Amino acid sequence: MIALARKTLVYEWRRFVPAVLAVGFSGLLLAVQAALVLGIFGSAALYVTASSADLWAGYPGTQSVNFGRAIDPGVEMRLRLDPEIAAVEPYLWVDGEWSAGSVSSGSVSIYLSGISTRPDALMFAQVLPTALRDRLREPGAVIVDPVDLDTLSVEVGGRAWINSHAVHVVAVVPGLRGLGGVNVLASLDTARQIGGADAAAGSTYYVARTVGTGRAEAVRARLMAGRGSMGPVEFWTAPEFAQRSQWYWLLDTGAGVAVLFMALIVCLVGAVITSQSLASVVANSAREYAMLNALGASRWALARVVVEQSFWIGGLGLLLALLASSGLLLIAAAYHVPVAMTLLVALGCVLLVACLVLCSGLVAVRGLMRADPTLLLR
Amino acid sequence: MSSETATVQKTSANPKPSLMAEGLDKAFMSGKIRVQVLQSLGISIYPGELTLVAGPSGCGKSTLMSLLSGLQRPDAGHVYALGQDISHLDRRELERFRLLNTGFVFQGFNLFPALTATEQVQLPLGYMGVDDKRSADRAMRALEEVGMVHRANMRPAELSGGERQRVAIARAIVKEPPLLFADEPTSALDAENGQRVIDILHRIAGTHGATVLCVSHDPRLIRHADRVLEMEDGAIRSDRRSGTHDSQGVCA
Structure with missing residues (x-):
């Protein structure tokens, strides 16, 4: 069987370039948007994902x-009593105002995280080396992300001053950029001092590590069932709390909905350009297709040619998108733009672009169905 | 108008018509106006000869060809092609019938720009399930028949108008169809190429025993046709064979 689709694609490549570019740009925009969403909204759960x-x-x-409220200190004891829990530590959240230079100068909203300074502490264990954590033992010592120094x-x-309490930056550590405010790490004592009376008793959260792996869900269920004797606690x-935080920012703030809407627009524009390019190629060959139909080639067989062409276009466009988005995301990461990508999300983008191409191909096939061989008669 | 079938008798040993129409009606909508193109038309076409349908523009000759070839269905009446009533076949059945039995040559050559002459000719065979090697052999034989072997690897952009039409003819005959339809095949060609195409069509009818039905008002074709049907206002006004002035079988 003569490879009509592929031969036409190679010989008349200039006609297909707009479609390939449309698919490529759609893929690129989707991937970059997804990476930004993962990067920006992923930082809403940084406190969970960067901890062990x-x-x-x-x-x-x-x-x-970031919406945590103080809970009963008795929760810590309840956690420690559970035989399947290996370690427990408090995590104190304080909303603060950062002033540099003097107390009266302009301020920046910050999220102060009061964390344990023990070498085997859980909070921010993924990003904070033990040596730097140890330096937080100094009263008033804080650590920030190097990118936030300018801010x-x-x-x-x-x-500098947080809520009029003097602090000093003892070190910087990358990976602390947050959403909605600058993250500042301090010891629990420093955070309690800055937080004042509200922070003096109890803690915003208690975090724990279970014995072995895969037991967290069962322990959580047991704790939830037995929480009647404790104060208000959940x-x-x-993973559940990280997703909860991300979904809040993604869906409830409107910001995420705007991003999803943009993704929809990208898909729509990509589909329109791709289908128009394909339809134009089909229209240009309408008489040849009608001729084949006159000779007995079924419309379904001719439709396969167009669909095959759209698959080639999709493949080339996706390759273009892969190269371009990889380069762009690497550059973005080098400039500390919050981007992230997972295999699942990347596959989701590929699937979306494939659907876009398939739909475009089917729209173009509709034009083919109008190629009537009687039009060839004079 | 009579609904009698044309009664010109084939003089060869095989009197059985390969194409036969009975009481054909076909109308089109032109805006809100219904234009009756053919009415109660009957005709018989025989194999082994080049039959030409001539007449002024709009007389219905192309419509007649589209009905006889199974490109369209009539509003009423019957078309018997190779003994089969094709007038009520659905679209897919008609496509299948055309795939197995018909070849077409149109005024526009309708060749795919990306394909070489051989590939153009091979293409229809692929839809019949013929493998690449056999289709290449058959394509070369068809190109040989139209004198285009030396240009077998050329694409349409590298061919002249006459050469493109010969490739189109090779594409039409590669299936060795018993029915070959040609619509104004020489209109876009100069005298030399036009004559060459006429000779090829004539030879195909003579040597392959195919039914060649040609629609044209090219006087060169009229001179070379075995049989000429003159149409006017949707009806056949005269029916004569080469060397005769017979019009005994006028119908409709």
């Missing part, structure tokens, strides 16, 4: 980590 705790205890109904108008070793597994 697999169980979180917080105020009931907390939608995102905070401070340098390493510099002094338990989540780490």
